[in-house]
Amino acid sequence: MSLSETDLRAAVARELPGVRADLERLIRIPGIAFEGFDHSHVERSAEAVAELLRGVGLETQIVRHGGQPAVIGRKVAPAGAPTVLLYAHHDVQPVGDLDKWTSDPFEPQERDGRLYGRGAADDKAGVMAHIAALRAFGDQLPVGVVVFVEGEEEYGSDSLDAIIQAHLEELRSDVIVIADSGNWDIGEPALTTSLRGLVNLFAEVKVLRSAVHSGMYGGPVPDALITLSRLITSLHDEHGEVAVDGLVGREGAPVDYPEDRFRHEAGALDGLQLIGKGTITDRLWTKPAISVLGIDAPRTLEAANALQPTAKAKIGVRLAPGDDPESAYEAVKAHLEKNVPWGAQVEVTLESLGSPCVIDATGPAYDAARAAFTSAWDGTSPVDIGVGGSIPFIATFQELFPQAAVLVTGVEDPYAGAHGPDESLHLGEFERVCVAEALLLKNVADTLSK
Template sequence: MTTTIRTESELRAAIERELPGVRADLERLVRIPGIAFDGFDHSQVERSAEAVAELLRGCSLDVRVVRSGGQPAVIGRRPAPPGAPTVMLYAHHDVQPVGDLSLWQSDPFEPVERDGRLYGRGAADDKAGVMAHVAALRAFGDALPVGVVLFVEGEEEYGSDSLERLLKEHREEIAADVIVIADSMNWDIGVPALTTSLRGVVNCFVEVRTLSQAVHSGMFGGAVPDALTTLCRLLATLHDDAGDVAVAGLVGAEGASVDYPEDRLRAEAGMLDGVSFIGTGRLTDRFWNKPAISVIGLDAPATGEAPNALVPAAKAKLSVRLAPGDEAAKAYAALTEHLRRNAPFGASVTVTLEHDGEPCVIDATGPMYDAARAAFRTAWDGVDPVDIGVGGSIPFIDTFRQMFPKAAILVTGVEDPYARAHGPNESLHLGEFARVCLAEALLLAKVAEVAETAAAD
């Protein structure tokens, strides 16, 4: 194997040269409201996929837009030079719904720069991931020292329901020695990170019924339970008085190697004065190594339209995050048992699974992980990367591990703690994005170096 591997100075100059065009293309992607959730215009997801495909064709990749019963994904390929490894670069082009528009300081689909940050839905999660891959490819041009497969998914935010089918159907063309998943975060502005564990997820609905129909709240209230009060009492059983999850059978652990400063977490989360944290133990353990249950939606009469009547049925959506070491099916069974066992007043309780995903722990040792850390260290001007857990979930990582057991899986970050992914005013720190792009270019060069060294030994 002999390839020409560009030097650090050459790659720095190339990334600096390409960044203006990369940013312009990122802004074009942000303007496309590609939301894969039910009830949204899915032609915009199609439009987003085509825009990504066009970008990858511009990098001299063979490109296909594919699907397997779900939203469109994009696969782009460039064969490896003789003897060189192949690297899969993953990102997703779909985005979260914007929620309450009144909470945004500017149009979520019109990118705006303020104080060195680019604001817009998807600017960070994960169209910045797409463009970090594109930036690295543009930096190398025709001198790419490894083979690449770009896999850009179109429904990650909606649960990746068709992803496993897509991976199986296209297994041969996406097979790789190294997999880079650019959908996580860095430890802080100015401090890179390699994600080595992620929580799993169980999203489900719990519906409570107490009556066959609504009845007068004055005539029957005080003796007959309404479903909304009953649901509130049931949801309150999910946590103990300290705020720790109180569902028997869910896995939890301690042992995080670093902790979060409380004031920093308060600022990042936007906690109001006087509001306390929930749970016990190190903050990092609470959102890396322990389960969490949040009520993220409620179906009940709106306050402005509510009659003076007892509500016969009420429904909540729960987001349950599973600690590494747990299993989604067992966790869902434990939650279902808890909800049915604790039903107040003998109410009818129905639990329905929406989607789930497994937690994962990555053994981040070996030459490819060393190469990633070296690339980060260089891109961040000598700052050592931090190995972190992430409280969020990327369930398909477990699928990648099962399908490509020999591949090194590198979960990298395009976000910083202030990006507010999934919330209003999502943004990308442009200075950090430049470092992310350089780090990926350096990583591809170092992967080629590691392979050359191994072949020579």
């Protein structure tokens, strides 16, 4: 006999204290896949996730393909029932400046109904939402499940395609739930239906063979930092619109995002002018954006009175859905080479590419998801949103599993602070996410079973 919605709600409530305790244990593991960090913690994190999956009765293995460990757990579907793949990632971003954190990033702390800690929202809560739903069903799970928890998503998912190819049949499923996005607001759920792509590149300008005295040579010779600054400013016009020919962009995003709300959630300082044209959601979801992510330069406290011979910037380009990462890179590269000032040399090199995606949010799996979310949020229907960030491997899933419905969900809200200091999880919303996922599995079983 299948579990009712009332049964599942009660089961999630019953399991939630243990789910939170396990989430806190995961947060305490500083599993950062970036170079220069102790990757033994990523190994510990994978082992902890594997133990959680075994605890809900899944056949579990830790896998890798030259990079950091991922975890795959499987439970075969009952006869005639569909299989659902549940994705999350267990690695986290570096914490940055510890002085900007109110509490230790790897010691979870609750304040005002939010749980603070690195990975509390992105994406260890995604892992635990899957665990919560599976615990709620116990031995009455009505679908087959594959839980796939990646170990280097924050570092670019370099080995993910190879892992998927190596385990293609184990991962094959009818519905794919990617728990790595967010909701529209506290009390208002969302389904993500488009994401921007990503091109990260380096631009290095060279003006001198070596540093020279700024008094002896300053004036006629443009130093590398001023030259690089001029080059960077060419990427936008006077309105802040991206000025690179060849990038795709469009207007007409369907959701209203009031400017005052956006300013508040972004933490914009009073008086700051927003750049670009169109609605906020156009600028975030359906148009390209270019940012300078970092510059190699002498620290101000250590800078000598010398003209710098070289300067290097890391530039991030977010691509609108429908653009191609390789052609976008070539467009930006051509722009930089054309616009470098004063005859300086510029070398442009690629770091990484990520495809944008658009998801067809129709069909029985999406109907099942919308019903589950509406019920979990007590009658509030989910908003279909775009996301300015990138999850490039979604395009890989779409290509390799073209018959599967891809649902992009998440635990974050506009105040989660993912990737920044004081990252946090709204505990009330987390419970709704857990209920929604349990109901989603029930609805998918009811809708897609043969």
